[in-house]
Amino acid sequence: MLPTPASELIKTIEEIASLSRDREQFTKRAAEAAELWGAEAIPQLCSLYHGDPCPPPQYKEAFPGLGAWLSAKQFAIFEIYFHLGKAALPELRSVAFGDYDWIQGNALEILCRFAAAGIEREEILQDIQRESPHFRDEAMLYTVAPLIPYEDSTPGLREVLTFLRDQAGFSSAYDATRNNDLAHVGFVEEQAALNETSEIGVSTSHEQNNPWWKLW
Numbered sequence: 001m002l003p004t005p006a007s008e009l010i011k012t013i014e015e016i017a018s019l020s021r022d023r024e025q026f027t028k029r030a031a032e033a034a035e036l037w038g039a040e041a042i043p044q045l046c047s048l049y050h051g052d053p054c055p056p057p058q059y060k061e062a063f064p065g066l067g068a069w070l071s072a073k074q075f076a077i078f079e080i081y082f083h084l085g086k087a088a089l090p091e092l093r094s095v096a097f098g099d100y101d102w103i104q105g106n107a108l109e110i111l112c113r114f115a116a117a118g119i120e121r122e123e124i125l126q127d128i129q130r131e132s133p134h135f136r137d138e139a140m141l142y143t144v145a146p147l148i149p150y151e152d153s154t155p156g157l158r159e160v161l162t163f164l165r166d167q168a169g170f171s172s173a174y175d176a177t178r179n180n181d182l183a184h185v186g187f188v189e190e191q192a193a194l195n196e197t198s199e200i201g202v203s204t205s206h207e208q209n210n211p212w213w214k215l216w
Contacts, residue, residue, distance in 0.1 A: 001036065001038070006044060009044060010048065012033055013033075013045075013048065013073055013076050013080075014055075014059070014073065014076075016033065016076040016079070016080070017059075017072035017073045018058075018062065020072045020075065030076060030079035030080045030082070030083055031083040033080050034080045034083035034084045035083070038087075039088070042088060042091050045081070046077075046095075048073070048077060049077065049101075049103055050070070051070070053067065074103055074106055075106065075146075078109070081110055082110045082114070088110070089119075089120065092110055093107075096127075096128075096131075097127060100139065102138065104135070105139045105143045108135075108139065108140075108142070108143040109143050109146050109147060111124050111127075112124075112157075112161075113147070115156070115160050116154055116155065116156035116159070118156065121156075125160070128167065129167055132167040132169060133169075137169065137173065140169050140172075141176065141177065143164070144161065144164065144173050145177045147160075148177055148178070
């Protein structure tokens with residue numbers, strides 16, 4: 001059941017986004033929201049991808065970097081999609097395989113996690129294989145960087161990443177992530193940094209200016 005008024009939904013997304021330093025609590029709170037709201041929340045959630053990039057006063061100190069708060073909210077929304085399961089697949093496919101937007105990587109990441117969990121695995125991997133020649137470098141980086149830290153601990157994920165490395169461009173994205181040690185970077189901060197990079201690689205100036213670059 002959706003919260004009323006809609007401002008309560010936004011408030012919950014902000015709360016989840018604020019937990020981005022704590023992966024366990026972030027995931028737990030997103031799962032709770034998904035269970036409470038159900039699939040009927042999807043139309044409202046997808047209208048919030050590009051909301052206010054400025055954090056509320058209570059979160060401003062924790063999210064000072066350019067793009068960090070917006071990235072945190074986007075990760076929160078897509079984490080909710082993950083916990084909604086199959087009901088979120090149409091929206092995820094629309095974002096992942098539609099016109100480019102920086103959230104394309106978020107959608108692809110969740111689809112890869114679904115595939116690792118055995119949810120429409122073959123269909124998802126076939127879709128990625130078909131569309132991968134059209135993906136931008138940034139989208140492929142945004143896809144693999146949040147997944148690599150869990151490659152060894154999440155059942156099925158290593159196989160999915162191995163599959164990705166055989167697709168056009170993903171091997172370079174994987175190697176770039178490894179070479180720049182992004183596997184140890186907080187998932188929100190990594191995307192915020194990559195939003196400032198026009199091609200494979202990381203903005204070192206952003207790393208130097210970001211006092212909370214490494215979170216875990």
